[in-house]
Amino acid sequence: MTPYIIECQRLTKQYGKKKALDQLELAIPSGRITGILGPNGCGKSTFFRILTGMVRPDEGSVRVLGQTPGWQTNQDIAYLPDRARWYPNHTARQSLEWGKSFLPGFSMERAIQLADYMDIDLDMKVGGMSRGQEARIMLILCLARDVQLIVLDEPFTGIDVISREAIVASLIDYLEESEQSILISTHDIQEVEGLFDYTVMMKAGRAIWSGNTEDLRAEYGSLRDVFRKMYVKEWNK
Numbered sequence: 001m002t003p004y005i006i007e008c009q010r011l012t013k014q015y016g017k018k019k020a021l022d023q024l025e026l027a028i029p030s031g032r033i034t035g036i037l038g039p040n041g042c043g044k045s046t047f048f049r050i051l052t053g054m055v056r057p058d059e060g061s062v063r064v065l066g067q068t069p070g071w072q073t074n075q076d077i078a079y080l081p082d083r084a085r086w087y088p089n090h091t092a093r094q095s096l097e098w099g100k101s102f103l104p105g106f107s108m109e110r111a112i113q114l115a116d117y118m119d120i121d122l123d124m125k126v127g128g129m130s131r132g133q134e135a136r137i138m139l140i141l142c143l144a145r146d147v148q149l150i151v152l153d154e155p156f157t158g159i160d161v162i163s164r165e166a167i168v169a170s171l172i173d174y175l176e177e178s179e180q181s182i183l184i185s186t187h188d189i190q191e192v193e194g195l196f197d198y199t200v201m202m203k204a205g206r207a208i209w210s211g212n213t214e215d216l217r218a219e220y221g222s223l224r225d226v227f228r229k230m231y232v233k234e235w236n237k
Ligand SMILES: Nc1ncnc2c1ncn2[C@@H]1O[C@H](COP(=O)(O)OP(=O)(O)OP(=O)(O)O)[C@@H](O)[C@H]1O
Pocket: 015, 018, 019, 020, 038, 039, 040, 041, 042, 043, 044, 045, 046, 047, 082, 154, 187
């Protein structure tokens, strides 16, 4: 295992005049659950799209699993994109069977275990599911894969607080034993406070703080407090 699952230097991506990523410098250690936190539009999804080779940076360098992102690294990454939805006509079981047919490293046994854990009825059609139930299917499709890196872009968007807490609790339990590296982006940290053991705070395409979540809390208080402080001047340094 490489000591850093992700390393980037001066990573920049511009859309017209807008810099989505602006000289981003980051090294994320392997085997951790890392929260990529920051307000809307700070570049989280762009960063994830670069990690999965979907978007090319304009400048700078990025290494994922010790390599340049592309087809080969993607064999070892499970990626849940922003706003992902599933085929409404599939049942949960058919969705998982699809995963088994197409996704490298997918374990049906693990998927069924996770579905049980997350209280999913395998015979229910996705189209009849609540947003929270559908989000769990999307998560299971990623978490049931034996890959080195799992990248989840805003996996909790649109999910009510109760379901979110249940999903986070099952994630914490499930991932405790895992050696996989997990990246989770969110702009709403209220119910995910206990999930991350490593934190990256992003603002305007840059990482303004990264390190052990414990250290961040010791220095600045709860993640929620830190998030508020992101908007004051001291974080503009
Ligand atoms: N394909 C694109 N074309 C034009 N502008 C884009 C494109 N993708 C991203 N941007 C812009 O780049 C900036 C960063 O967007 P990005 O989606 O990476 O942020 P984000 O932190 O994921 O936001 P959110 O939390 O709202 O999902 C935003 O200003 C966005 O409008």
